[in-house]
Amino acid sequence: MRSSALAASNDLSQAQGGNSLPGFDRKLFSSSGKAAGAAEALAAVPPARARPASCAHWLGFAAASAWGILAAVTLAWPNKSAGFEDWPYTTEFGVAAGAGALLCALLAGAASAPIPPSARFPRRVAAAFRHGAPWLIVSALLLTLWEVLTAKTGALPPPFFAPPSSLIDVYTSDYARLADSTYNSVKLLLEGVAWGAAVGFTVGVSIGWSRTINYWVHPVLRFLGPLPPTALLPIAFFFFPSSHAASVFLIALATGFPVAILSWSGVASVNKAYYDVARTMGASEWFLVFRVAIPAALPQVFVGLFMGFGASFVVLIVAEMMGVKSGLGWYLTWAQGYASYVNMYGALIVMTIIFSSLISLLFAVRDRVLVWQKGIVKW
Amino acid sequence: MVGAAAKRLFREENAAAAHAASRIRIERVSHGFDTPAGRLEVLEDVDLDVAPGEFVALLGPSGCGKSTLLRLVAGLEPASSGAIFQDGAPIIRPDPSRIVVFQDPTLFPWRTVRDNVALGLQAQGILKQEKSRVGAALRKVGLESFARAYPHQLSGGMAQRAALARALVNNPRLLILDEPLGKLDSLTRLEMQSELVSLWQKNGFSVLLVTHDVEEALFLARRVVIFSPRPARIVAEITVDRPYPRHRDDPVLTGLRHETLERLGLGKSW
Numbered sequence: 001m002r003s004s005a006l007a008a009s010n011d012l013s014q015a016q017g018g019n020s021l022p023g024f025d026r027k028l029f030s031s032s033g034k035a036a037g038a039a040e041a042l043a044a045v046p047p048a049r050a051r052p053a054s055c056a057h058w059l060g061f062a063a064a065s066a067w068g069i070l071a072a073v074t075l076a077w078p079n080k081s082a083g084f085e086d087w088p089y090t091t092e093f094g095v096a097a098g099a100g101a102l103l104c105a106l107l108a109g110a111a112s113a114p115i116p117p118s119a120r121f122p123r124r125v126a127a128a129f130r131h132g133a134p135w136l137i138v139s140a141l142l143l144t145l146w147e148v149l150t151a152k153t154g155a156l157p158p159p160f161f162a163p164p165s166s167l168i169d170v171y172t173s174d175y176a177r178l179a180d181s182t183y184n185s186v187k188l189l190l191e192g193v194a195w196g197a198a199v200g201f202t203v204g205v206s207i208g209w210s211r212t213i214n215y216w217v218h219p220v221l222r223f224l225g226p227l228p229p230t231a232l233l234p235i236a237f238f239f240f241p242s243s244h245a246a247s248v249f250l251i252a253l254a255t256g257f258p259v260a261i262l263s264w265s266g267v268a269s270v271n272k273a274y275y276d277v278a279r280t281m282g283a284s285e286w287f288l289v290f291r292v293a294i295p296a297a298l299p300q301v302f303v304g305l306f307m308g309f310g311a312s313f314v315v316l317i318v319a320e321m322m323g324v325k326s327g328l329g330w331y332l333t334w335a336q337g338y339a340s341y342v343n344m345y346g347a348l349i350v351m352t353i354i355f356s357s358l359i360s361l362l363f364a365v366r367d368r369v370l371v372w373q374k375g376i377v378k379w
Numbered sequence: 380m381v382g383a384a385a386k387r388l389f390r391e392e393n394a395a396a397a398h399a400a401s402r403i404r405i406e407r408v409s410h411g412f413d414t415p416a417g418r419l420e421v422l423e424d425v426d427l428d429v430a431p432g433e434f435v436a437l438l439g440p441s442g443c444g445k446s447t448l449l450r451l452v453a454g455l456e457p458a459s460s461g462a463i464f465q466d467g468a469p470i471i472r473p474d475p476s477r478i479v480v481f482q483d484p485t486l487f488p489w490r491t492v493r494d495n496v497a498l499g500l501q502a503q504g505i506l507k508q509e510k511s512r513v514g515a516a517l518r519k520v521g522l523e524s525f526a527r528a529y530p531h532q533l534s535g536g537m538a539q540r541a542a543l544a545r546a547l548v549n550n551p552r553l554l555i556l557d558e559p560l561g562k563l564d565s566l567t568r569l570e571m572q573s574e575l576v577s578l579w580q581k582n583g584f585s586v587l588l589v590t591h592d593v594e595e596a597l598f599l600a601r602r603v604v605i606f607s608p609r610p611a612r613i614v615a616e617i618t619v620d621r622p623y624p625r626h627r628d629d630p631v632l633t634g635l636r637h638e639t640l641e642r643l644g645l646g647k648s649w
Contacts, residue, residue, distance in 0.1 A: 273485045280453050281499035281549060282475040291501070295489045372489045372529045 059133040060108025066140035067101035070094075073144050073152065074165065080154040087151050089172075093165030097140070104136060162342040170346035178331065182350055185327040188244065189316045189358075192251025196312065197305060200256030204263025204304070208297070209289055221260060229254040229311070230318045237323050247319040254315040255308035262304030266297025299373060302366045309362060313355050328354075400431035400585045401465050401476065401552035403452060408461030410447055411610070420610040421447045425461070427604060427613065429553075434579055434586040436596035438639065439606030445589040448611070449555050452587060453479045465553070475499055478551040482558040484538035486530040492541050493517065493526035499549040516548035519578065536567035540574075547582065554579075556588040560595065572598055576623055593639050597632050598625055605642045615642040 074094035079087055111126040143164050149155045151163035171178070207214040207221070229250045240246035270293050278292050320329025328351050335343035410422040421444035429435050437445045451458045454473040463470045465477065478499070486495045497513045500506040506513075517523045520540040530538055539559060546554060556575075560568045572595060579586055590596050596603045597619055605615040617639055621631055 271485070273481060273483065274487060276453075276455055276479070277481070277485050277545075278498065278502060279455065280473040280475070280477065280479050281502045281545075282473070283502035287502050292487070295487070298489070370489075372491075372531075374529075 057108055057112040059137070060104060060111055060129060063133045063136035063140070064101050064104035064108055066137045066144075067097050067104055070140045070144045070147070071098035071101055074147055077148075077152045079151045079163075087163055087166050089165050089168040090151065090163075093147075093163075093168060097143075100140075159339055159341050162345060166342050167346050167349070170343050174343060174346070178346065178350060181326060181328050181331040181347070182354065184324075185316060185320065185329070185351075186354060188247055188320075188324070188327060189251060189312060192248045192316070193255045193309065193312050195248060196252035196255025196308060197259050199252065200259030200304070200308065201263050201301060203256070204260040204301075205267050205289070205294060205297070207260075208264040208267025209293060218264075221257070225257045225261065229315050233319060233322055243319075243323040243325070247316070247324055250319060251312045251315045254311035255305075258307035258311065259301065259304040262300045262307070263297060266300030266304075267293045269300075270296040299370055302362075302370065305362060306359070309359060317351075399550060399552055399583050400433075401429075402431050402467075403427075403429040403553060403585065403587070404464040404467075405448070405452070406462050406464070408448070408451060408458045408463060409610075410444070410451060410456075410459045422451075422458075423610040423612045425611065425613060429585050429587060432583050432585055433602065434588070434600045436588045436590055436600035436603045437606060438590060438593065438596045438603055438643070439611060440608050440643070441591050443606050443609045444611035445606055446557050449479065449557050449587060449589055452553075453477055453555055455479075475503060475549045476551055477553040477555060478546040478549050479555040479557060480539075480542050480546050480559045482561045484530070484535075484542040486533075486538055486541055486545070488530050490530075491526065492522060492528050492530070492533070492544075495530070495541060496544045496548050498545055503549075512548050512550075516544040519547055519581075520544045520574070534567075535563050536571065539563060539571065543578070547578070550582075551584050553585045553587065556586060558589055558591070560592075561590070568595075573624065575599060576625075580623060593636055593643075594627070594632075597635050597639065598627060603635075603639060605639065617642070 071094050074090060074097055079090060107125070107129045110122075111129055115122050115126060117123070147163050147165065150158070150161050151165065203217060203221070207217050232250060232253070233246075236246035236250055237243055240249060274292050274296060275288055278288055283291070316327070317329035317332075320327035321333050324330055328347050331347045332344055335341070335347065405425055405427040408422055408425045409420070411418050411420040413419075425448060427435075437448065439445050447456075450456050452463055452470065454470045454477065457471065465474075470477075486492075487498070490498070493513060496516050497506055497510075500509050500512060514523065514526075517526055520543050522537065522540055522544060525533065525537065525541075530541070533541065543559070559575075560571050563571065576599060586600075588596070588599060601619055603617040603619060604613055605617070606612065607614045617635060619632070619635060621629060625632065
């Protein structure tokens with residue numbers, strides 16, 4: 001026993017010597033769990049902190065100046081007359097930019113003073129500020145450029161282009177309609193994606209596992225799958241009792257196809273030796289499917305879900321533009337009808353936030369479910 | 380100096396061992412595959428007995444069909460002709476009393492080491508009652524401190540140890556080893572050979588080992604069965620009547636090694 005324990009520790013030193021991810025090993029074997037992991041993750045950023053301190057402060061103060069410039073331009077430079085009432089919320093936008101500048105300056109000042117290591121939260125805020133400073137600078141400059149090109153000079157003609165300050169107006173005056181549209185879009189999307197993912201996964205695993213099901217379903221999938229669900233839109237609106245049901249169906253179709261194909265290929269490419277191992281240990285057919293095939297296929301399933309999500313966004317927006325009487329896609333066409341382009345920009349920004357959040361959520365779930373892959377696969 | 384308690388433990392383990400070993404009888408087994416290029420005969424008229432608790436090594440040129448014989452004994456495939464018996468009952472399907480350890484550890488990468496070792500108990504639906512066996516198996520191979528690690532964090536030797544623990548947790552009566560040390564570096568291999576001997580002595584199961592390492596076969600097995608190139612026939616059996624633990628520079632083993640190489644048609648390479 002003693003000799004084998006010794007051997008194991010030898011092996012450990014080999015594993016750590018040969019492994020290019022020593023930090024990860026350490027993290028997993030420190031038994032105190034999450035807190036220790038987080039502390040080590042913080043300790044693992046020294047490259048950023050090792051930069052000369054003055055450089056980080058300089059970036060912080062540069063961010064403050066950039067936001068200051070945005071505030072000054074917005075407030076001091078009078079808007080060019082656009083042939084209608086003045087753009088709303090110019091002053092408020094300028095004041096907000098000024099507040100941003102002040103906050104940046106405060107953070108930069110605070111970050112220049114040494115923070116005791118015991119002050120976890122301030123340290124984290126300072127680290128985040130240092131990390132984000134270049135982005136803060138660039139976004140302030142871009143906003144300034146946008147404001148100058150639209151409200152200040154009119155180089156980009158109204159009403160097709162609107163200054164960033166006017167977006168505030170959209171969110172304050174039309175938030176009820178926007179919130180309602182967002183709610184309806186997300187509800188419709190999730191309903192369709194849930195059906196599509198569930199059916200696609202079941203179909204994919206079935207054709208990966210059963211030769212008979214594969215014989216009958218696979219050709220159909222191969223033949224009909226590449227058809228864009230949006231092409232079925234007119235027929236679907238005709239066949240289904242409501243435009244809602246038609247949209248759920250089409251979104252499910254768009255999500256289901258990639259999920260089915262990738263679940264199938266995931267199950268089909270499972271290492272056959274895994275089945276041999278499980279079978280010699282007395283595994284039933286049920287065990288082989290649910291404890292071997294599906295877990296082994298999950299990385300592929302998540303790729304399918306990622307692709308399915310992307311396709312579902314397209315179908316959602318098109319369906320809402322074509323027939324559904326609510327939602328963000330509907331809001332776009334509605335705003336277009338009134339030539340209210342500012343509202344379109346407002347809706348587009350909401351859409352971007354919703355869709356990217358959904359993808360981030362999917363990635364977070366994947367990272368949790370596929371934690372065993374850490375260090376094997378990156379995408 | 381071995382204490383009285385340890386002596387008693389050893390006796391008990393040996394007593395348990397007597398129950399825990401299978402007799403395997405391979406009767407006139409031939410096997411082949413249908414390939415696009417025609418029938419490929421792999422095994423020809425193989426007759427072999429493994430006594431309960433015996434350690435038998437199958438030695439032969441690579442690709443000769445030894446591994447196929449192991450798959451038949453495991454019950455993963457039926458033999459084309461002939462029959463294989465475990466304690467008198469024909470082998471027709473896999474069973475947890477006969478566990479295979481492959482050349483690749485084939486640990487499930489999505490399970491921690493502990494959950495990998497628990498696989499057999501879970502598959503048989505007895506994990507809840509028999510949970511303590513998982514920890515015991517991990518201790519047997521010295522991996523208890525790596526229970527929470529994932530396979531990709533293990534070195535080759537550790538992974539193969541985990542695979543051994545996954546086999547041992549089932550209390551197999553026959554351990555089928557298909558070149559289990561073939562891919563390890565030579566130092567780890569020597570270490571694991573000694574560990575295999577002590578695991579076998581402690582647990583008392585029968586062992587069928589496929590290898591193409593002559594020294595390994597002579598160091599581990601009581602009987603070395605030598606196969607011809609494909610289709611594999613038994614050409615010789617060599618009894619290694621030396622006590623365990625053996626010494627690699629034992630002159631008797633050196634002599635047997637010469638004889639074995641000659642039987643394999645490699646006498647001149649000596």
